[in-house]
Every structure is written in structure tokens, then in C-alpha cells.
Amino acid sequence: MAILVMGHMNPDTDSIISAIAVADLLSKRGMEAKAVAQGEVTPESAFVLGKFGLTAPEVVTSVAGQKLWLVDTTDGAQLPADIKEAEVVGVTDHHKLGDVTTSNPLEMWVWPVGCCGTVIKAMYDFYGIEVPKGIAGGLLCAILSDTVMFKSVTTTPADKKAVAELAAIAGVADTTTVGMDMFKVKSAVDGASMESLVFRDYKDFDMNGNKVGIGQLEVIDLSMLDAVKEGLFAEIQKVKAGGRHSVFLLLTDIMKEGSEMLIVSDDPSVVKKAFGVEVAGKSVWLDGVMSRKKQVVPNFEKAFKG
Amino acid sequence: MAILVMGHMNPDTDSIISAIAVADLLSKRGMEAKAVAQGEVTPESAFVLGKFGLTAPEVVTSVAGQKLWLVDTTDGAQLPADIKEAEVVGVTDHHKLGDVTTSNPLEMWVWPVGCCGTVIKAMYDFYGIEVPKGIAGGLLCAILSDTVMFKSVTTTPADKKAVAELAAIAGVADTTTVGMDMFKVKSAVDGASMESLVFRDYKDFDMNGNKVGIGQLEVIDLSMLDAVKEGLFAEIQKVKAGGRHSVFLLLTDIMKEGSEMLIVSDDPSVVKKAFGVEVAGKSVWLDGVMSRKKQVVPNFEKAFKG
Numbered sequence: 179m180a181i182l183v184m185g186h187m188n189p190d191t192d193s194i195i196s197a198i199a200v201a202d203l204l205s206k207r208g209m210e211a212k213a214v215a216q217g218e219v220t221p222e223s224a225f226v227l228g229k230f231g232l233t234a235p236e237v238v239t240s241v242a243g244q245k246l247w248l249v250d251t252t253d254g255a256q257l258p259a260d261i262k263e264a265e266v267v268g269v270t271d272h273h274k275l276g277d278v279t280t281s282n283p284l285e286m287w288v289w290p291v292g293c294c295g296t297v298i299k300a301m302y303d304f305y306g307i308e309v310p311k312g313i314a315g316g317l318l319c320a321i322l323s324d325t326v327m328f329k330s331v332t333t334t335p336a337d338k339k340a341v342a343e344l345a346a347i348a349g350v351a352d353t354t355t356v357g358m359d360m361f362k363v364k365s366a367v368d369g370a371s372m373e374s375l376v377f378r379d380y381k382d383f384d385m386n387g388n389k390v391g392i393g394q395l396e397v398i399d400l401s402m403l404d405a406v407k408e409g410l411f412a413e414i415q416k417v418k419a420g421g422r423h424s425v426f427l428l429l430t431d432i433m434k435e436g437s438e439m440l441i442v443s444d445d446p447s448v449v450k451k452a453f454g455v456e457v458a459g460k461s462v463w464l465d466g467v468m469s470r471k472k473q474v475v476p477n478f479e480k481a482f483k484g
Numbered sequence: 485m486a487i488l489v490m491g492h493m494n495p496d497t498d499s500i501i502s503a504i505a506v507a508d509l510l511s512k513r514g515m516e517a518k519a520v521a522q523g524e525v526t527p528e529s530a531f532v533l534g535k536f537g538l539t540a541p542e543v544v545t546s547v548a549g550q551k552l553w554l555v556d557t558t559d560g561a562q563l564p565a566d567i568k569e570a571e572v573v574g575v576t577d578h579h580k581l582g583d584v585t586t587s588n589p590l591e592m593w594v595w596p597v598g599c600c601g602t603v604i605k606a607m608y609d610f611y612g613i614e615v616p617k618g619i620a621g622g623l624l625c626a627i628l629s630d631t632v633m634f635k636s637v638t639t640t641p642a643d644k645k646a647v648a649e650l651a652a653i654a655g656v657a658d659t660t661t662v663g664m665d666m667f668k669v670k671s672a673v674d675g676a677s678m679e680s681l682v683f684r685d686y687k688d689f690d691m692n693g694n695k696v697g698i699g700q701l702e703v704i705d706l707s708m709l710d711a712v713k714e715g716l717f718a719e720i721q722k723v724k725a726g727g728r729h730s731v732f733l734l735l736t737d738i739m740k741e742g743s744e745m746l747i748v749s750d751d752p753s754v755v756k757k758a759f760g761v762e763v764a765g766k767s768v769w770l771d772g773v774m775s776r777k778k779q780v781v782p783n784f785e786k787a788f789k790g
Binding site for chain 2: 252266267269272273274275276277278279280281282283284285286287288289290291300304332471472475476479480
């Protein structure tokens with residue numbers, strides 16, 4: 179039975195490329211493995227796949243009875259509903275440790291770095307296996323995407339080193355140009371539905387018993403979102419109505435290096451508790467905040483506990 | 485603030501030596517780190533520490549407000565009661581993934597191998613740091629102990645390779661002699677209280693909502709336990725009375741390669757469900773069963789679910 183290599187719901191480029199890369203690595207270690215994803219790829223991921231000749235993973239949303247290798251998450255809430263009926267045999271991740279447990283010993287590669295892709299590069303090196311050219315290109319884009327071209331506070335020296343080494347393998351002379359091209363695709367909102375924009379990079383969290391959704395849209399200029407901001411707000415109101423305490427949508431300006439956060443909450447005072455800023459209208463500007471994982475989720479977790 | 489490197493309750497040689505080794509490795513990576521343990525060392529561990537000039541870790545049983553690196557476990561039930569008030573920044577383990585979660589990204593080295601020591605040897609290699617001679621001796625003993633001198637089904641080629649490499653560093657010419665000396669110390673029961681024998685290597689598990697205790701005594705000849713078997717049975721009856729569904733004590737004969745399991749349970753039929761053997765008296769012989777982690781815990785988890 180092939181090991182299914184799977185990332186989180188609403189897969190981003192890191193989840194997609196990491197699944198492809200780990201499946202390749204496991205195959206070369208002699209295991210039968212196959213990359214899958216919990217949903218269709220984003221325009222950004224489609225751009226990366228196309229640029230480096232990679233194929234989008236098959237969509238799989240039920241995993242009962244399967245062997246799984248998780249990439250980019252260990253949170254049950256971000257995995258298929260029947261995750262407890264699957265056997266997790268491995269994990270590659272760069273997030274906080276979630277609530278997935280196993281019945282058997284497993285292999286885990288988890289580092290506090292900017293991107294799963296950085297961990298996977300180390301796995302290839304550790305096992306003495308060459309990174310294929312196309313996968314190297316995909317991984318370097320995943321790292322540039324997750325670290326917002328090294329501007330995010332999640333960026334570590336290991337991420338920069340991995341990108342430099344992967345660029346050499348992929349034959350990419352100018353990673354900044356590739357990164358900007360990718361973020362231009364990511365920034366494009368024309369023609370996309372409000373729903374698809376909110377869920378482009380959206381995750382639900384359990385915070386002290388409250389269901390909290392946090393989405394993020396990264397653009398190279400916040401003004402690109404002026405025309406859709408009202409629509410996005412109406413859309414997260416709908417999402418909140420599905421049994422959530424709060425839904426936050428981060429509109430991240432990667433050049434200004436900060437985020438406007440749209441807020442719909444049963445108790446908007448959690449935003450003040452989390453970030454020390456007063457909430458007057460529908461949103462606040464959070465200067466320097468670009469990372470959901472490192473700057474937003476931990477602050478909200480503390481605020482919901484207190 | 486120093487990172488405390490800590491193993492599970494009732495620390496075995498792997499937990500003790502792994503804490504010492506990881507603290508050494510983290511220090512050499514530029515972090516402040518200190519090995520600690522949740523209890524006094526066993527006679528076996530004392531033998532290993534003495535033989536290789538290592539010092540027993542300080543006993544620490546409360547960790548609120550501390551930074552922790554866990555070795556040899558990720559199970560909350562095997563950690564201090566205030567574990568949720570500590571920040572887990574790293575994990576080195578070779579068990580199933582337990583219920584510890586974190587609020588921040590962390591570093592995890594988890595492999596499905598026979599011993600944490602094997603993973604730690606790879607960590608030293610990965611970071612290009614030399615294993616100190618004394619720690620190499622300790623790690624090789626930890627691996628020989630956990631794998632029962634490579635007789636346990638948990639043994640992997642990686643464990644054997646690590647022992648060979650560590651023996652060269654430690655200057656140990658004959659690992660079999662060191663292993664037998666260690667297991668002779670471990671086998672000695674003269675003068676030990678029944679309580680200390682039951683808890684020498686004991687763990688509580690949550691199995692489908694039931695608290696289940698499983699202890700293990702490894703001896704080089706089961707007949708060494710004839711004089712204490714009744715006393716051990718009386719002792720696990722006491723342990724069970726402390727709110728447990730079942731307590732099982734594995735008396736493992738490392739030369740015969742099997743275990744006699746003493747049984748006290750609200751529902752002894754779980755033993756038949758788990759191992760397919762009829763329970764007539766106070767114990768059963770489980771041929772070939774030497775590993776609690778790989779042969780006993782998974783079988784009981786299935787039996788308690790069904």
C-alpha cells in the first residue's frame with residue numbers, strides 16, 4: 179500500500195510542493211509513496227508547478243485505512259475528518275506540534291524554520307539523495323512563498339542556505355525575479371470569487387475551546403485589494419456564522435511589511451489582548467506582522483487563554 | 485534560561501543518557517542546556533554512568549515556566565503534572581507520537597528505531613559535532629539496553645550501525661561483554677523492594693479512556709525472579725487499586741526471548757483480545773514478546789478500542 183503524502187486543507191505552495199518532494203524522496207528510499215492534496219492548487223501553486231514541469235497531486239479527502247506521511251501540519255483540524263482511522267507513519271513540518279497522535283513509532287522531521295521545503299532539502303542531504311531539478315525549483319519557490327521572500331520573521335539562515343543550494347540545482351540564476359513573478363500571480367484577485375479569496379490560505383484553530391478561523395492574503399501592494407475589501411468582509415461574516423467564535427483575515431502587504439486584519443468576532447477585545455491595539459472599525463493595521471504562524475496564532479492563543 | 489532536557493517518569497538508561505547527550509549537543513550548538521531527570525537512576529543506569537565517567541542528572545519534577553527538550557517520550561502522562569505550563573522547544577524520540585502539543589514551532593528528531601541514542605548519534609553527525617568519549621559509551625549502552633542487545637524486534641540496522649560507530653569512539657572493543665555486564669546488573673533483584681522492582685521501568689497509558697499501567701523487568705534468566713514473583717503480583721494489585729483498569733508486569737527473559745506477563749485487570753479478556761492466548765491464572769507466557777513499545781502497547785491499544 180502506497181504511503182500517501184499529504185499537507186493541510188486549503189493547500190498552499192509549501193503543502194503541494196512538499197508532498198511532491200517527500201513522495202519522491204520516500205520512493206528513492208525504497209518505499210511506495212504518492213503525493214496527494216486535500217484540494218485544488220492555488221493560482222500561485224499552478225504557476226510554480228507549470229514553471230518547473232511538476233504535476234498537481236491528486237485530490238484526496240478521505241484517508242481511512244491509509245498510511246499517511248503528513249507535510250506542513252500535525253493539526254487534526256487541518257486534516258481529513260477520518261484521520262484517526264489512518265496510520266501516520268511520518269511527518270515533515272515546521273509548525274507548532276498539533277494534536278495528531280499515533281499508535282506506532284514514526285519518523286518525524288520538524289524544524290523551527292520558515293518552510294517545510296527547507297527541512298526537506300536537509301532530508302535529501304541526510305539520505306544522500308539528489309534533489310531532482312524540477313523539485314528543486316518547486317522547493318525554492320515554496321521557501322520564497324512561505325518566508326515572503328525572506329521578509330517574514332519566520333525566516334532563518336537555514337531557509338536562505340536552502341534556497342541558494344536549490345537555485346544552483348534548479349538552474350535559477352535570479353531567485354528574486356522568480357519570487358516577484360510568483361507573488362504577482364498570488365496578488366491577482368481579478369475574477370476570483372470572494373469565497374475563493376478567503377479560503378486561498380485559510381485555517382481553523384481550536385483556541386481554548388473556541389473555533390477560530392484565520393485566513394491570509396498576501397499582495398505586493400495593499401491597494402490591489404481596495405475593490406474587494408467590502409466583499410471579503412461580508413464573506414468572513416458568512417464563514418463566522420458556521421459556528422465560529424471569530425474569523426480574522428490578514429491582508430498582508432509584503433512590500434510595506436505589515437497586515438491589515440479584517441475582524442469578525444464574538445469578542446473583538448481578544449484583538450486588543452493579542453496585539454495591544456484598539457479596534458474601532460472592521461479592521462486594524464498590524465505593523466510588521468506578516469506571519470500567521472509566528473506572530474498571529476501564538477498571540478491569539480495567549481489572548482484566548484487569558 | 486537554560487533548556488531542561490528531560491526524559492520520561494521512572495527514567496531508564498535511554499532517558500538518562502539521552503538527556504545528558506542532548507544537553508551536550510545543544511550546548512555545543514550554542515544553546516544553554518542542562519540534563520535533568522524525573523527520578524533517581526536505576527542500578528543499570530548507575531552502572532553505565534559509573535563505567536563511562538558520567539554524572540546522574542539532577543532530579544526535577546516541576547517544569548512550569550521552563551523551556552524543555554523532551555527525550556524518549558511525547559506522552560503527557562509520562563511528564564510532570566505542570567507540563568502544560570512549560571514550553572517544549574524540542575523533542576528527540578523513538579516512540580509513537582503522544583499528546584504533547586506546543587504553541588510555537590519546535591525542533592523534532594523522531595525515528596522508528598530501537599533507541600533514542602541512535603537518533604542522537606545522527607543528530608551529532610548532522611551538526612558535525614564530535615560525540616565525547618564518555619557520552620559515546622553511554623549512548624551505546626542505552627542502545628544495547630533498549631534493543632536488549634539487538635534481540636528485540638525494535639532493533640533496526642541504524643541501531644547496529646550506531647553501536648559500531650559509538651564503540652569505536654568510546655574505545656569499547658567488545659560490546660557484547662559490556663552489554664552482558666549491564667544486563668547482569670539489571671537482573672539483580674536481591675535487596676530491592678517490590679515497589680522499586682515494579683516501578684523500575686513502568687509507564688501509565690490512556691487506552692480508550694482507561695488508565696493502564698505496564699511495567700517491565702528484564703532478566704538474563706527468568707528463574708532469578710522465582711523468589712519475588714508472588715511479591716510482585718501483590719505489588720501490582722496495589723498499583724491497580726490506585727484508579728487503574730489494568731496493570732501488567734512483563735517479566736522478560738532476554739535469553740529465552742519471551743515474557744511472562746503478570747495480570748491484574750478489571751477485564752482479563754483484553755489479554756486474549758490482544759495476544760490470542762487464554763488467561764487461566766495470574767500470568768501468561770508470551771513467546772517472542774520482548775518489546776513493550778512495539779509488541780505490547782499497540783496490541784493492547786487495539787484490544788481496548790475493540
